[in-house]
Amino acid sequence: xxxxxxxxxxxxxxxxxxxxxxxxxxxxxxxxxxxxxxxxxxxxxxxxxxxxxxxxxxxxxxxxxxxxxxxxxxxxxxxxxxxxxxxxxxxxxxxxxxxxxxxxxxxxxxxxxxxxxxxxxxxxxxxxxxxxxxx
Amino acid sequence: xxxxxxxxxxxxxxxxxxxxxxxxxxxxxxxxxxxxxxxxxxxxxxxxxxxxxxxxxxxxxxxxxxxxxxxxxxxxxxxxxxxxxxxxxxxxxxxxxxx
Numbered sequence: 001x002x003x004x005x006x007x008x009x010x011x012x013x014x015x016x017x018x019x020x021x022x023x024x025x026x027x028x029x030x031x032x033x034x035x036x037x038x039x040x041x042x043x044x045x046x047x048x049x050x051x052x053x054x055x056x057x058x059x060x061x062x063x064x065x066x067x068x069x070x071x072x073x074x075x076x077x078x079x080x081x082x083x084x085x086x087x088x089x090x091x092x093x094x095x096x097x098x099x100x101x102x103x104x105x106x107x108x109x110x111x112x113x114x115x116x117x118x119x120x121x122x123x124x125x126x127x128x129x130x131x132x133x134x135x
Numbered sequence: 136x137x138x139x140x141x142x143x144x145x146x147x148x149x150x151x152x153x154x155x156x157x158x159x160x161x162x163x164x165x166x167x168x169x170x171x172x173x174x175x176x177x178x179x180x181x182x183x184x185x186x187x188x189x190x191x192x193x194x195x196x197x198x199x200x201x202x203x204x205x206x207x208x209x210x211x212x213x214x215x216x217x218x219x220x221x222x223x224x225x226x227x228x229x230x231x232x233x234x
Contacts, residue, residue: 013159035187035217042189046158094226098200106190106225113224 001065008048008060008079016045016062020075023064024135029073033135036114037073040131043107044077044086052081052127072116076130084127085120086111136160138184139167146176146207153184156192165195172199176207183213188221200230210234 004019006012020041024034041062048060058081065074091112092105112118117132137160138153148171156164172178178199196211203209212234214222222228 010158013157032217032220035221038187039189039221042157042191046191095229096226098197098204098230101197101230106193110190110221110225 001063003061003063005059005061008045008052008058008081010046010049012060013042013045013049016041016060019062020064023066024073027066027068027071027073027135029135033133037075037131037133037135040111040115040133041075041077043111044129044131047084047086047107048077048079048081048127051084052079054082071135073133073135074130076128078126078128080126083122085122086129087118087120137163139164141167141171143171143175146174147179148172148175148177149179149181151181151184155187156185156195157187157189158191161191161195164192165198168199172202172206175203178203178207178209180209180211181213182211182215182218185214185218188218190225193221193225193227196227196231208232 061078
């Protein structure tokens with residue numbers, strides 16, 4: 001397992017992306033899967049940066065695992081901010097027309113649809129959200 | 136990193152995007168279009184060189200689509216297979232006119 005700890009601010013999004021992309025390149029990930037994983041980590045990290053610590057700042061830890069046998073990538077996001085379970089958020093209605101569609105709520109939906117699994121746990125004051133993707 | 140190239144002629148505006156349309160670059164696109172769509176009847180987004188789009192990018196496209204629905208038409212062309220799939224899973228393939 002490899003991990004990085006960063007301040008949970010939007011300016012660190014490129015650093016988080018670079019960390020994950022370097023790992024993915026080492027395990028020969030397809031362009032398509034890499035883009036889907038990038039989208040997922042952007043959505044999850046931006047959520048932490050925008051909401052976890054309110055007006056204050058705090059840390060986010062990103063952990064990367066790769067199982068060689070199953071070729072499954074597992075990436076966890078840990079923060080000690082406000083409790084937030086992304087699985088409890090209801091999905092936007094994607095059958096509505098442009099006029100009826102809300103400008104928002106798409107992020108978690110994209111994660112759910114493109115990843116194989118998404119899990120959440122809250123222990124000892126820490127949010128831990130994990131995405132799973134076979135590559 | 137996002138490069139935005141605009142070509143405008145007789146109420147037709149073509150915007151070519153190059154790079155990544157994400158949380159950090161989406162405001163750049165929104166800002167660059169402020170006040171420029173007023174007399175545009177036909178808007179084309181050329182995504183040939185766009186490598187990546189996240190929900191922040193989709194939000195901007197949706198906002199612009201809503202504007203164009205009132206005054207003309209908007210077309211999205213040359214999107215990569217990966218980006219087309221993002222449009223598909225979010226229902227954007229029904230909202231946008233894609234060629």
